[in-house]
Amino acid sequence: MPGICSGELITAIAMTEPAIGSDLASMATSAIRDGDHYVVNGAKTFITNGINADLVIVAVKTDPSERHKGMSLLVIERGTEGFERGRNLNKVGLHSQDTAELFFNDCRVPVTNLLGTEGMGFIHLVENLAQERLSIAAGAVAAARQALRWTLEYTHERTAFGQPIAAFQNSRFVLAEMATEIEIAEVFLDRCVEALCAVELTVEEAAMAKWWCTELQKRVVDHCVQLHGGYGFMLEYPIARAYCDVRIQTIYGGTTEIMKEIIGRSLRPES
Ligand SMILES: Cc1cc2nc3c(=O)[nH]c(=O)nc-3n(C[C@H](O)[C@H](O)[C@H](O)COP(=O)(O)OP(=O)(O)OC[C@H]3O[C@@H](n4cnc5c(N)ncnc54)[C@H](O)[C@@H]3O)c2cc1C
The missing domain is CATH 2.40.110.10 (Butyryl-CoA Dehydrogenase, subunit A, domain 2)
Known part of the structure; x- marks a missing residue:
């Protein structure tokens, strides 16, 4: 140790x-x-x-x-x-x-x-995978936030048709949607971190954080590449590297489908 x-x-x-x-x-x-x-x-x-x-x-x-x-x-x-x-x-x-x-x-x-x-390996893994999944979710939201920062800078500098890319209504809407979803993710993530610290984080909550935050990161990075235009496809731009790195996030640590299975199995009528 x-x-x-x-x-x-x-x-x-x-x-x-x-x-x-x-x-x-x-x-x-x-x-x-x-x-x-x-x-x-x-x-x-x-x-x-x-x-x-x-x-x-x-x-x-x-x-x-x-x-x-x-x-x-x-x-x-x-x-x-x-x-x-x-x-x-x-x-x-x-x-x-x-x-x-x-x-x-x-x-x-x-x-x-x-x-x-001996014979408890699966249980030992399940006990600790919730924390690993939450850490992947935290990394996902941080990476999405950074992608948004790069894109805000880029779209305010780059111009087309005589105005910054960020000034087009479509760009503003896409940027607004990303900013909103990242805020929402951070709030849920904070709640999960509090639960983890109180040793109350459930396997299902960690699964929710993992699939939703990583799918959010994937969506955000994809929108950010679009707003960068062709430069977003050039590896000298950090957003292009983020695009290559993001794809695995919804696969490792348990795929999105497996996370939904874990959550779905736990759902029961309230009454
Ligand atoms: C870069 C990287 C790093 C990794 N690091 C590690 C590591 O350190 N340690 C480690 O042990 N593993 C690691 N992995 C493996 C990773 O955890 C697995 O790739 C992942 O769990 C998916 O398993 P699989 O690739 O066998 O896909 P499969 O299990 O074959 O799944 C293929 C597809 O079928 C879907 N699927 C499977 N079962 C169901 C179901 N019941 N319902 C609906 N859909 C289903 C999956 O969601 C997926 O879309 C890593 C993988 C990568 C790419």
């Missing part, structure tokens, strides 16, 4: 596999007990920090005959025999972050590296 807090140790969390992402309980990576070790076999993909990580928290099946109840979390360290890193994947955006494949071939991991309780 000290190394993680000081930033000296880089970590990753490896859940997704080549054949499964949303349907986590169908994962195939196994960890079979052999004396004081687990023997891990399987592959993970799309893992953020996969190349640079010193410690990887790997979701495994300690009981492959079970779904959720068979899952556990193992901490696997850099240099462990049988743990190989694959390609640093070539992505549409987020180029400053590495995203990698990981392979485990008869990788022997001491049982002391079990994180939490």
